[in-house]
Amino acid sequence: MAVFTAVTLDDLTQWMDQFPLGQPLALKGIASGIENSNFFLTTERGEYVLTVFENLGFEQLPFYLQLMRHLAERGIPVPAPVANARGELVAALQGKPAAIVSKLDGSSQMDPQPVHCFEVGTMLARMHLAAHDFPLAQPNLRGLDWWQATAPRVLPFLAPENARLLQDEIAYQSDFAGTDSYAGLARGPVHADLFRNNVMFVGERLSGCFDFYFAGVDTWLFDLAVTVNDWCIDLETGKLDGPRVRALLDAYAAVRPFTRDEASAWQPMLRAAALRFWLSRLYDLHVPRAAEMLTPHDPTHFERILRDRIANPAPGLANHE
Numbered sequence: 001m002a003v004f005t006a007v008t009l010d011d012l013t014q015w016m017d018q019f020p021l022g023q024p025l026a027l028k029g030i031a032s033g034i035e036n037s038n039f040f041l042t043t044e045r046g047e048y049v050l051t052v053f054e055n056l057g058f059e060q061l062p063f064y065l066q067l068m069r070h071l072a073e074r075g076i077p078v079p080a081p082v083a084n085a086r087g088e089l090v091a092a093l094q095g096k097p098a099a100i101v102s103k104l105d106g107s108s109q110m111d112p113q114p115v116h117c118f119e120v121g122t123m124l125a126r127m128h129l130a131a132h133d134f135p136l137a138q139p140n141l142r143g144l145d146w147w148q149a150t151a152p153r154v155l156p157f158l159a160p161e162n163a164r165l166l167q168d169e170i171a172y173q174s175d176f177a178g179t180d181s182y183a184g185l186a187r188g189p190v191h192a193d194l195f196r197n198n199v200m201f202v203g204e205r206l207s208g209c210f211d212f213y214f215a216g217v218d219t220w221l222f223d224l225a226v227t228v229n230d231w232c233i234d235l236e237t238g239k240l241d242g243p244r245v246r247a248l249l250d251a252y253a254a255v256r257p258f259t260r261d262e263a264s265a266w267q268p269m270l271r272a273a274a275l276r277f278w279l280s281r282l283y284d285l286h287v288p289r290a291a292e293m294l295t296p297h298d299p300t301h302f303e304r305i306l307r308d309r310i311a312n313p314a315p316g317l318a319n320h321e
Ligand SMILES: Nc1ncnc2c1ncn2[C@@H]1O[C@H](COP(=O)(O)OP(=O)(O)OP(=O)(O)O)[C@@H](O)[C@H]1O
Pocket: 002, 030, 032, 033, 034, 035, 036, 037, 038, 049, 079, 101, 102, 103, 104, 105, 197, 198, 210, 211, 213
């Protein structure tokens, strides 16, 4: 059960006065998700999602919520945060930061076909372009600095061959981040966690994406690699599926063509994106937080993906300028 903070309809009656949403009518905890307490909230004005943030502070949240507002205003299908009477998107609830956002239609597509990957590629490229003039800046907090700081904390728990893989890959990625080709990559605010469970579909139409709480400024290519490593793989083996990769990349490139630097950085970036989630899953498994109540995600899934991306070249990026 992923509701860490208990909230009842009674708790909300007064709290909701600050929002222009009328009275709360129904509240239902959402079981999935491992980061925050989420509730479907029905008010006199409609359907919303209430999130109580368990790990994020009042300092970081404006970046995520303002980014969602910025994207929603530009027609990207993301939850629109609702401001309170003081114009704030974050308000304290039971001493924790909380926000109300609009509810998206649809459900996750956990068995994606090329048609779904095409939709995801189009939306991701549109999102990158729409976020480009977003004025706030926050680095990707799960980027290279975090990998370098976190690896030593999980190394003692790893078998020797995995410890070697982790150390070698961090060294490889540190070198890669220092190359001219890396420096030439386009950057901006990116989602950085656009997995299957963070996108909604109604039939074959993408109806929205959510969970921006790992968003940060990073290369667009990193975001694309994170997305491909989840949407375009066989879940058993972690191997890329050609038709889905092509669909996602072609759709992305039709909105924003790839550059030469991006084409040459693609293989290392797929490895970087695999490393990022292998490491965070190792960290969640071996260094659990006190409030953790769910079984952490399986790290070996991303270890397999990383080993595969090192051993096998992925389909390349075409259409570069
Ligand atoms: N705006 C929204 N509209 C509709 N459903 C939503 C919305 N936001 C969240 N949900 C639902 O709540 C669930 C949990 O949300 P979310 O993934 O953001 O939680 P989390 O705790 O941050 O999870 P994790 O980081 O593990 O993915 C989603 O799977 C989705 O079903």
